[in-house]
Amino acid sequence: MSWNKPYGRDGIVAALDALVADGTLPGDLSYERITVETPREEGHGHVAINAAMVLAKPAGLKPRDLAEAIAEKLRSDNAVTKVEIAGPGFINITLSDNVWFNELTQILQAGTDYGSSDMGAGEPVNVEFVSANPTGPMHVGHGRGAAFGESLSTLLTKAGYSVTREYWVNDAGAQIDKLSQSLHLRYREALGEDIGEMPEGLYPGDYLVGPAKELADKDGDQWLAKDESEWLGVFRRYAIDAMMDLIRADLERLGIRFDVFTFESSMVDSGKVQAALDSLTDKGLLYTGVLEPPKGKKPDDWEPRPQTLFRSTDFGDDVDRPLIKSDGSWTYFSTDIAYHWDKYQRGFKTQINIWGADHGGYVKRMQAAVKAMTTGESGGEGDLDVKLCQMINLMENGEQFKMSKRAGNFITMADVVDKVGKDVFRFFMMTRKNDAQLDFDLQKVTEQSRDNPVFYVQYANARICSVLRHAAETFGEDALTPEALSGADMSRLEDEAEKVLIMQMANWPRIVESAALAHEPHRVAFYLNDLAAGFHGLWNLGKDNTQLRFIVEGDQELTRARMALIRGVSLVIASGLDVFGVTPVEEMR
RNA sequence: GCGCCCGUAGCUCAGUCGGAUAGAGCACAGGAUUCCUAAUCCUGGGGUCAGAGGUUCAAAUCCUCUCGGGCGCACCA
Numbered sequence: 001m002s003w004n005k006p007y008g009r010d011g012i013v014a015a016l017d018a019l020v021a022d023g024t025l026p027g028d029l030s031y032e033r034i035t036v037e038t039p040r041e042e043g044h045g046h047v048a049i050n051a052a053m054v055l056a057k058p059a060g061l062k063p064r065d066l067a068e069a070i071a072e073k074l075r076s077d078n079a080v081t082k083v084e085i086a087g088p089g090f091i092n093i094t095l096s097d098n099v100w101f102n103e104l105t106q107i108l109q110a111g112t113d114y115g116s117s118d119m120g121a122g123e124p125v126n127v128e129f130v131s132a133n134p135t136g137p138m139h140v141g142h143g144r145g146a147a148f149g150e151s152l153s154t155l156l157t158k159a160g161y162s163v164t165r166e167y168w169v170n171d172a173g174a175q176i177d178k179l180s181q182s183l184h185l186r187y188r189e190a191l192g193e194d195i196g197e198m199p200e201g202l203y204p205g206d207y208l209v210g211p212a213k214e215l216a217d218k219d220g221d222q223w224l225a226k227d228e229s230e231w232l233g234v235f236r237r238y239a240i241d242a243m244m245d246l247i248r249a250d251l252e253r254l255g256i257r258f259d260v261f262t263f264e265s266s267m268v269d270s271g272k273v274q275a276a277l278d279s280l281t282d283k284g285l286l287y288t289g290v291l292e293p294p295k296g297k298k299p300d301d302w303e304p305r306p307q308t309l310f311r312s313t314d315f316g317d318d319v320d321r322p323l324i325k326s327d328g329s330w331t332y333f334s335t336d337i338a339y340h341w342d343k344y345q346r347g348f349k350t351q352i353n354i355w356g357a358d359h360g361g362y363v364k365r366m367q368a369a370v371k372a373m374t375t376g377e378s379g380g381e382g383d384l385d386v387k388l389c390q391m392i393n394l395m396e397n398g399e400q401f402k403m404s405k406r407a408g409n410f411i412t413m414a415d416v417v418d419k420v421g422k423d424v425f426r427f428f429m430m431t432r433k434n435d436a437q438l439d440f441d442l443q444k445v446t447e448q449s450r451d452n453p454v455f456y457v458q459y460a461n462a463r464i465c466s467v468l469r470h471a472a473e474t475f476g477e478d479a480l481t482p483e484a485l486s487g488a489d490m491s492r493l494e495d496e497a498e499k500v501l502i503m504q505m506a507n508w509p510r511i512v513e514s515a516a517l518a519h520e521p522h523r524v525a526f527y528l529n530d531l532a533a534g535f536h537g538l539w540n541l542g543k544d545n546t547q548l549r550f551i552v553e554g555d556q557e558l559t560r561a562r563m564a565l566i567r568g569v570s571l572v573i574a575s576g577l578d579v580f581g582v583t584p585v586e587e588m589r
Numbered sequence: 590g591c592g593c594c595c596g597u598a599g600c601u602c603a604g605u606c607g608g609a610u611a612g613a614g615c616a617c618a619g620g621a622u623u624c625c626u627a628a629u630c631c632u633g634g635g636g637u638c639a640g641a642g643g644u645u646c647a648a649a650u651c652c653u654c655u656c657g658g659g660c661g662c663a664c665c666a
Contacts, residue, residue, distance in 0.1 A: 007633055035606055050608060053646060063646070087609050088646050133666065173666050264666095294662050295590040302663070318662090325664045332666050360593050361661035386595075390659085432602075435594060437659080439601080448628045451614055459628065470625050514605050526603060526629090529613085533630095540630035543621070551625060588628070 002101050004509050007047050007095060016051065017075040018397045024069050025059050038507060045082065045092035046503070052089040063089030078546060087301040100502045101490035103114065107505055107568040108486035111303045112575045115508040119516065120161030124344050127153045129354035130251070130258075131168040134243035135179045136205055137380070138250040141356060143413035144438065145389045147429035147580070150256045151521040152387070154579050159516035163260045164348070168339060171240045173332065177204055179243070180408040184223070186212030187235070191221050211242035255418045255581045273330055276338035277323060282361040285311045285372055291319065310337075311354050315368035337369045344382045345376055352519060357388045357435070385519055388436045395441040420446050423582040430525040430580055448588070452530045457573060458585050460532035463539060464570045465586040467550050471563055474556075482571060485564040493562040495548060497538050500563065504534045505572045521579060528576045535569050 005011070012034065021026040034055075039048040059066060064085055071083040071091055082094035107114045129149025132142045137587050153163045170176075182203040190213045198204035215238055223231040243263070250256065269274055289309045293302045309320040310333075323334045343351055351370070355362070360576045363386045374382035394401040394411065401411070417425050419442060431453050432438045447465050448455045468480055478484060491497065493559035508527070515523040542549035550562045574584045 033606075035608075037605070037608080039609080040612085041609065044609070044666075049610080050647090053608085056646080090609070149656055168665060175666065291663050297662075305664075307664070322663060327664080329664095331664065336666095357594070357660060359661080359666095360636095363593070388660090390594080422614095436602080437595095453614090455628075459626085463626065463629085465623050510605080518605080523603090523605080526613090529603095533613085537631085539625085540621085540627085543624070543627090543630075546624075549625070588626075 002106055002509065003095070003099050003506055006079075007036075007093065007099070008510075009034070011074075011077075012049050012051055012070075013026065015070055018073050019069060020076075025055070025066075026280075029055055029058055038244045038503075038510075044086065044090070045084065045094040045283045046121075047093040047095070047427060049091040049093070050089075051540045052085075052091060056089065067091050078396045081231075097491065097499065100499055100506065102495065102504045104490050104493075104502050104564060104568050105486050107571060108482040108564060111482050112571055112578060114571060115512045115575050116158050116160070117509060117513050117516075118160040119513050120159050121262045122160065122162050122166065123293065123350065124168055124347050125156055125161045125350045125352065126164050126346075126348035126430055127156070127352045127354070128166045128168055128343075130249060130256075131170070131409075132560065133173075133175055133202060134240050134247060135171045135175055136243065137207055137246050138413040138441070140392050140394055140413050140416055141389070142250075143254065143416070143425065144392055144429050145354045145356065145479050146251060146256055146413075147426050148387065148389055148434055148493055148521065150254070151430055151524075151580050152352065152354070152519060153425070154581065155512065155516050155524065158579065161516070164260060165256075166262060166343075167258045169240075169261055169263045170332075171236075172268060172335070176236055176240065177207075177232065180232055183208050183212055183215070183229075183235050183242075184231060185217055187223065189477055190216040191224060200226040207246060208239070208242075211238065235553065238479045239421075250412075250414050254422055262339065262342070264335050266338070267335050267342065268330070272342055273335050273338040276341045277330075277334060279341070279373065280310060280337075283372065285314065286323070287311065287320075287511060289320065289324070289445050291349075310369070310372075312365050312368035312372070315371040317368040321365050333369075334363065336366065340366065340370050340382075340384065341373045342474055344370070344377075344379065347379075349379055349382050351382065353384065353386045354434075355386055355388055355492065357390045360388050363388070369455045385518060387434050390432075390437045393437060393439045395439055395444075396532065397443050398441065401442070416440075416442070423580075424454050426580045427457075427577070427582050430522050433520070433522050453525060455588075456536075457532045457577070459537045459588055461570055461573050461584040462586060462588045463537070467566060468563065468570075471559065475560070475563070479560075480563055480567065482567055485560065488560040489557055489562040490561055490564060492558045493565055495541075497541055497548075498562075501534045501538055501569065504531050505568055508572050508575065524576050524579045530567065531572060531576070535566070 013031060016025065016031065020027050034049070034051045036047060036049055039045065050384050052063045052070060056063040056066050067085045067089045071085060074080055074083050074091070074093060079099050080093055081096045084092045085290055086092050130138070130142055130146045138146070149166070153165050154162045178201060182198065185195045185198065185202065186208045223234065277286070287309055288306050290306050291309070292305050292479070305326060307322040308324040310319050310323050313319065321333055323331055325331055340351065350483070359400055366386065367384050370382045370384040424445050428440065429438070444452065445454065450456060472480055511523060511527045515521060538548070550559070550566060552558050552562070570584070577584050
């Protein structure tokens with residue numbers, strides 16, 4: 001059993017239950033605010049518990065007295081070597097070395113599954129991300145959302161949730177008409193016409209040239225003389241297919257595949273938008289009203305206008321939101337309500353959306369809509385978390401990279417990924433919190449130095465592989481597999497630095513759970529950086545003290561134990577990198 | 590004017606569910622290489638956690654206000 005069970009929350013709860021049983025504590029206490037954590041300070045043992053401070057008041061006891069009572073229960077465990085009461089009532093537990101040795105054995109037995117958790121209990125979670133409009137190739141900002149969404153999805157899977165990766169395709173708006181018109185111009189061009197400059201408002205990128213040629217080859221000039229009303233539908237379908245192919249290829253570059261693509265048009269065509277609005281009507285949440293003009297920034301063409309409004313203010317929004325445009329068609333918000341309602345009906349009570357930060361103003365109304373649609377439903381109230389990804393500053397050698405479509409130096413995500421590599425891109429996107437801006441320097445991210453976390457972590461793994469290759473000359477490769485090494489005598493790992501490294505590894509399952517709960521995959525990147533630092537530090541200890549080198553001449557048992565140690569580090573690194581879809585390298589080039 | 594995000598060392602950033610003396614990297618000063626990759630490591634200085642109140646055993650973290658920065662603000666997606 002992993003140390004995280006008996007010496008995590010479960011263990012302390014058992015001790016508290018025992019105190020309830022013998023009458024020391026009342027039975028109606030809430031354990032909710034109790035935390036069990038790894039103390040920062042070395043002198044505070046391996047596990048710190050705040051239970052005595054949290055429970056003292058409701059139990060009518062002094063914190064330190066209660067702490068002593070709890071400590072007494074914990075002392076009966078023979079794997080616990082020391083229990084101390086410290087500060088205002090912390091209980092600090094020190095565990096025996098065997099706990100850590102045993103943990104290393106378990107890491108080797110579990111392999112890259114170490115850290116996986118059943119916390120999510122198979123609960124379905126829908127992660128909707130990228131959802132870039134199908135009007136061109138992905139740009140760098142989309143890439144951040146893609147990397148974030150995919151890593152979060154993998155992380156949640158590791159934590160035991162049943163994740164569906166979903167892409168919402170906006171194929172129904174005015175922008176798609178612009179795209180279709182652009183494609184028609186390219187089509188005329190492909191048939192020999194000089195179209196000159198692409199008119200303002202249309203899409204000038206050359207990515208429509210190829211699809212236009214294909215269309216010209218396939219259909220000939222039959223759409224040339226026809227009226228727009230006749231060809232628009234055909235070109236729209238064709239353009240969307242071509243752009244989605246483009247986007248799928250971009251996603252493939254990042255190693256990302258979606259489980260579901262949902263098309264906005266399908267929401268409309270299937271009547272689900274109307275059904276969603278009907279449902280809101282039934283709940284009495286729609287009315288006709290006139291909105292106040294926005295203060296401070298009044299649009300030039302603003303006029304008081306009666307509109308169909310949704311009472312989103314009843315659910316935490318700032319103003320009620322219009323659902324029907326002046327021309328009678330649905331607003332984007334309407335189709336989005338239908339879409340989120342549809343996701344809920346497909347069984348996703350928990351939904352996560354990854355958006356660009358420029359859509360931040362949209363969060364409240366969407367959450368309000370989910371709340372309105374799902375309260376009182378048999379499946380329980382839906383929960384929508386929206387993670388906003390901040391902008392990326394693309395840089396080159398410390399200078400801001402100026403992009404303009406006109407100057408022709410517009411850089412797509414594909415350009416960047418082709419330049420720096422998928423793994424670097426995927427990992428680097430996780431080295432900042434999603435809501436912090438990210439400087440992405442095309443030079444620095446491929447630099448081989450301490451301040452490049454991608455390199456630093458990979459280098460640690462490469463060093464481990466190097467040592468294992470050397471050891472294989474003595475032991476043979478078969479003796480160095482995780483399975484074989486799990487039988488090593490770990491108690492030979494007597495140095496404090498070695499034990500600290502095991503403890504770092506032993507924290508991995510908790511990182512997975514806490515990062516998954518918080519929907520913050522970046523924590524994995526910082527953890528890996530710390531773990532790599534722990535390893536590099538131990539490596540260099542061997543420079544000062546020959547006895548601390550991993551391969552010790554004349555002591556095969558010790559060497560074996562150390563191979564187990566670094567193999568464990570390598571496995572945890574691999575498990576962590578897996579969250580980012582990054583492959584560990586065995587050699588630096 | 591309103592809403593959301595942010596403000597932590599000179600710079601770039603972490604900081605777990607509110608926990609004990611707030612941590613890394615860069616930069617700066619010094620040191621380690623007959624040895625498995627020095628592409629690394631070790632030591633040191635450096636802080637009013639933007640500011641002011643509040644909540645409590647305990648606040649960088651939660652609440653209120655002020656200041657400063659970014660994003661958004663009827664029918665666009």
